Each structure stands twice: as C-alpha cells, then as structure tokens.
Amino acid sequence: MGFMKRAVVVTSAVTVLLAVLIHRRIPDNVPHRNTIQLFVNYVSFIELLASITEKIGYSRWWPYRLSGSPPQPPKGMKVEHRYFAGVDCVVITPRSFQERSEPGPAIVFYHGGGFAFGDLAIYRNILTDMAEETGFLVMSPAYRVAPEHPFPTPYHDCINSTISFMRSTDQLNVNPKKVILAGDSAGGNLAMAVYIGLLQMNDPTLQLPAMQVLIYPMLQMINFQTPSYSHGDLMFSNNLAPKFLLAYI
Numbered sequence: 001m002g003f004m005k006r007a008v009v010v011t012s013a014v015t016v017l018l019a020v021l022i023h024r025r026i027p028d029n030v031p032h033r034n035t036i037q038l039f040v041n042y043v044s045f046i047e048l049l050a051s052i053t054e055k056i057g058y059s060r061w062w063p064y065r066l067s068g069s070p071p072q073p074p075k076g077m078k079v080e081h082r083y084f085a086g087v088d089c090v091v092i093t094p095r096s097f098q099e100r101s102e103p104g105p106a107i108v109f110y111h112g113g114g115f116a117f118g119d120l121a122i123y124r125n126i127l128t129d130m131a132e133e134t135g136f137l138v139m140s141p142a143y144r145v146a147p148e149h150p151f152p153t154p155y156h157d158c159i160n161s162t163i164s165f166m167r168s169t170d171q172l173n174v175n176p177k178k179v180i181l182a183g184d185s186a187g188g189n190l191a192m193a194v195y196i197g198l199l200q201m202n203d204p205t206l207q208l209p210a211m212q213v214l215i216y217p218m219l220q221m222i223n224f225q226t227p228s229y230s231h232g233d234l235m236f237s238n239n240l241a242p243k244f245l246l247a248y249i
Contacts, residue, residue: 047240061147061247064117070124074132084141084164087157090120091172092131092138103169105178106137108162108209110194112185114218114244115146115154137174139165143190147247154248159194166206176207186244188217221245 030036046063054060073079076095081088097104107130111123120127120142131138143157162181169176183191191212198208220226224241 059147060243061116064113065119070121071128073124073128077128077131079128084139084162084168085160087161087164088142089161089165090124090127090138090140090142092127092140093172094131094135094137096135097131097137097173100173103173103175103178104136105134105180105210106139106165106169106172106174107131107134107180107182107213108165108191108194109138109140110143110158110181110183110187110190111140112183112187112215112218113145114240115151115186115189115248116244117145118186136180137172146244150247151249155190155193155197158190159197162194163198163206177210179207179209180211180213181209182213182215183217184215186218186248188214189219192217192219218244 025037049063050060053062073092076098078091078093078098080091080093082091083089109123109127109130111118111120113119113122120140123140127138127140130136141158141161143154143161145154166176166179169179181191181195183189191214195209195212198206216228218241221241223229229241
C-alpha cells in the first residue's frame with residue numbers, strides 16, 4: 001500500500017473515531033434538529049480538547065474562548081463601545097430607535113458561557129437581531145470571566161455597569177422606567193442576581209428594571225439530576241455544568 005493510500009486510511013479511521021467520541025445524540029423532536037446536532041457535536045469536540053489539555057497540565061478553558069471577529073451590523077444600525085463603571089460594554093442602537101423623539105425602551109443583556117467563556121463577538125449576531133426585531137436599544141457588558149476572575153467579579157462587573165448605564169439613560173434617549181434585564185444560561189443567573197442586588201440597594205435615585213427575561217437560566221446549582229439538566233442537556237452530558245460552577249466559585 002502506497003503512502004497516499006495509507007494516509008487516506010489512517011485519516012478516515014481517525015475521523016470515524018473522532019465522530020464516535022464527540023457525537024451526543026439529541027432528542028428527535030428538537031426543532032432545527034440537524035443544526036442543533038452540529039452545534040452539540042461541536043461543543044463536545046471543544047470539551048474533548050479541553051479535557052486533553054487539562055490532563056497535560058494546561059488551562060482547560062482556552063478551546064471555549066476561540067472566537068472570530070464580530071460580524072458587520074445591518075445597515076443603519078449604530079454599534080459602539082462605551083465604558084460604564086470601567087466595564088467595556090457594547091451599545092447597539094437600531095435605526096428605528098435613532099429616529100425616536102421620545103425616550104424608548106432598552107435591554108441590558110448578559111451573555112452566557114458558564115461564567116467561564118463567551119464574549120461580545122460571539123453574541124454580536126444575537127444582540128443585533130435583538131435590537132433589530134424589538135426596536136430597543138441594547139447594552140451588553142463584557143464582564144470578566146472565571147477561572148481567572150471568579151465570583152464575585154463577574155457579578156460586580158454586571159451590576160456596576162448596569163447601575164452606571166441606568167444613570168446615563170438621559171444621554172442615550174432611554175426611558176429609565178422601560179429597562180429590561182435579560183440573559184441566557186449563566187447570563188440568566190447574572191440578570192436575576194443584578195435585579196436582586198438592585199432591590200437590596202433600595203436606592204430611591206434608581207428606577208428598578210421593568211422586567212427580567214431569563215433564557216434557560218442557570219439558577220439552581222445543587223442538584224444536577226433534575227430534568228432540565230439531564231434530559232438531552234448538552235452541558236450535563238459532558239458534565240460541564242459542575243465544572244463551570246467550580247470554576248466560578
């Protein structure tokens with residue numbers, strides 16, 4: 001057998017083995033199943049790299065932090081970076097909001113990533129779609145993540161930037177009575193934590209957010225055998241949820 005044939009055989013065998021190792025079957029009734037299945041397998045591959053890296057003595061989190069440049073925003077949408085309480089934040093203003101004569105609603109969105117990864121570049125499409133479809137101004141903080149910055153640093157970055165943003169609503173043509181806190185996964189945890197923090201402050205100069213939008217929030221971190229964790233859940237199938245929590249605390 002020539003060199004090229006051996007190379008093809010070895011490559012094929014490695015590819016099949018890798019596919020078997022990373023495949024995590026999801027339920028048949030999941031919407032957009034093929035797309036979600038690709039995503040699940042991709043994250044499973046990232047976790048495989050992380051596990052190998054951890055075993056040879058390096059940080060396990062670097063594969064999760066690989067991200068490209070953020071996409072270009074839709075035409076007419078204003079995307080800028082501002083610092084609120086020293087935290088780098090992206091502020092996205094859709095064309096319809098720019099044309100408002102009266103102050104309008106805003107969403108403060110905290111990205112997910114198990115407190116250990118995720119950034120504004122990865123979430124840029126989600127944030128711009130959110131602004132475009134709602135017509136609201138969207139602000140999202142680039143809070144620092146674990147394990148380099150464990151609790152309470154991510155929480156402090158989120159609540160401090162949110163307070164600073166809420167004190168700057170007049171500069172952004174935002175109605176302080178129509179600010180929404182939102183987040184997915186770990187970001188849902190941070191959204192609720194920020195709201196509770198604002199309640200506990202009981203500051204009469206601050207208007208409490210109008211509502212919360214918590215998207216599959218990571219709120220319960222004691223029992224990882226509940227249906228929401230165990231039934232076809234990507235993070236639990238790779239034992240990621242406990243790993244994220246341990247990195248965070």
